[in-house]
Amino acid sequence: MKLITTTALALALIVTSGAAIAQREGGYGATAQQPRPMPTQTEQQPQGPSDAGFKIKPSAKALKPIIELQKAVNANDTANIPAKLAEANAAATTKEDKYIIAQLQLKAAATSNDTASAAAAIDAIAASGYLDNASVVSLYRGLGGSYYKANQFDKAGAAYEHALALQPGDEQALTMLAETRNAQGRKADAVAALQKVIMASKAAGQKPSEDIYKRALGIAYDAKLPAAVPLGRDWVASFPNAVSWRNSVAIYRNIMNPDVQDTLDLLRLLQAAGALSDAEDYQLFATAAAEQGNFVEAQNVIDAGVAAGKVNPSTSPFSEIVIGLKSKPKVTEADLAAASKTATSANALVRIGDRYYALGQYSKAVDTYRLAMAKPGADANLANLHLGMALARSGDKAGAAAALNKVSGPHAEIAKYWLIYTQTHA
Numbered sequence: 001m002k003l004i005t006t007t008a009l010a011l012a013l014i015v016t017s018g019a020a021i022a023q024r025e026g027g028y029g030a031t032a033q034q035p036r037p038m039p040t041q042t043e044q045q046p047q048g049p050s051d052a053g054f055k056i057k058p059s060a061k062a063l064k065p066i067i068e069l070q071k072a073v074n075a076n077d078t079a080n081i082p083a084k085l086a087e088a089n090a091a092a093t094t095k096e097d098k099y100i101i102a103q104l105q106l107k108a109a110a111t112s113n114d115t116a117s118a119a120a121a122i123d124a125i126a127a128s129g130y131l132d133n134a135s136v137v138s139l140y141r142g143l144g145g146s147y148y149k150a151n152q153f154d155k156a157g158a159a160y161e162h163a164l165a166l167q168p169g170d171e172q173a174l175t176m177l178a179e180t181r182n183a184q185g186r187k188a189d190a191v192a193a194l195q196k197v198i199m200a201s202k203a204a205g206q207k208p209s210e211d212i213y214k215r216a217l218g219i220a221y222d223a224k225l226p227a228a229v230p231l232g233r234d235w236v237a238s239f240p241n242a243v244s245w246r247n248s249v250a251i252y253r254n255i256m257n258p259d260v261q262d263t264l265d266l267l268r269l270l271q272a273a274g275a276l277s278d279a280e281d282y283q284l285f286a287t288a289a290a291e292q293g294n295f296v297e298a299q300n301v302i303d304a305g306v307a308a309g310k311v312n313p314s315t316s317p318f319s320e321i322v323i324g325l326k327s328k329p330k331v332t333e334a335d336l337a338a339a340s341k342t343a344t345s346a347n348a349l350v351r352i353g354d355r356y357y358a359l360g361q362y363s364k365a366v367d368t369y370r371l372a373m374a375k376p377g378a379d380a381n382l383a384n385l386h387l388g389m390a391l392a393r394s395g396d397k398a399g400a401a402a403a404l405n406k407v408s409g410p411h412a413e414i415a416k417y418w419l420i421y422t423q424t425h426a
Helices: 018-022 060-074 081-091 095-111 115-128 133-149 153-166 171-183 187-203 210-222 228-238 242-256 260-272 279-291 295-307 318-326 333-342 346-358 362-373 380-394 397-404 409-424
Strands: none
Touching: 060 081, 060 095, 081 095, 095 115, 115 133, 115 153, 133 153, 133 171, 153 171, 171 187, 171 210, 187 210, 187 228, 210 228, 210 242, 228 242, 228 409, 242 260, 242 409, 260 279, 260 380, 260 409, 279 295, 279 318, 295 318, 295 346, 333 346, 333 362, 346 362, 346 380, 362 380, 380 397, 380 409, 397 409
């Protein structure tokens, strides 16, 4: 039988689109998380010079020109605002002066829907030194949102970078920077930004959002980036379920193109995790097992697929697999016990251990793998991988972890997946 490795991958996991994430970021004047490019009022602004009591007090020198600027802004006197703005800036001496003027400049920009002027006003607010970093970051995020909605991605990226320079771990700025980089075709940079969100959440002792994992993984897989593999493992470690297991393993297989042995061990993992979900899974599993000469396992997989309602043994390709298996020898425990006594090579003992594993005799498989490792010429990495798998299925979490942590070389990536299973299931 020929092993068929599919390249098709139905990524049900990628449900969080860039558009959905982008909707969380508003414009530069918005306080609510709604995507509007311009504010209708200066709702984030501390009270200015026309407020009773002058809660933000301008200097005596700047008071008159600031009031003149405010009158022009409130009247939307676009012809005179530039001159009034220049006069107010010329008179400004304190951070309060500069902040009030910049806020009025921002209000004028919002009224006229002038994003470039708004950017200049936000730069002036930041330069005034009046607001704390978090407030300035919020303004730059909003500015980035306005540019993003206008498809001005270079400027949006610059605005988010400004925000991140002030607050490097800001999740909203990183998330929207990722969407911006993705829109620019900079897939690796987009994934890197989302990975920073994940790392920042972990550093804060919080569980990263599953949406962030899905979005990062969707971008990385679409671009066939190497980061997709560790992201997939990290996702399933944080959110272990049938969907994450199957998709994480499918991503690994489609990117890394593992050989028959590693494919079989990954499918054994999906079986252990309860993540075999469709006929293709069972077909690939049975074919891989048969190609490795483990005909009992192949038959058991077909039978399990029939019991789960996923396999119709009378239709192609399963009918051909069933016919092929009928002529193959099916070893019993007694056969394996006898073979163990006469086996002289490490490889033969590993194969016997695999047959015990297929029968669900995990403790006997463990004993046989250990015998194999005591023989000269043993492939210690493969033997430790299979030993760890059998220990995990038997419920020996500590023993499984010890064996799997010894695996290096070409099977190391598979061992990492089984370690996650050990930590989350065994």
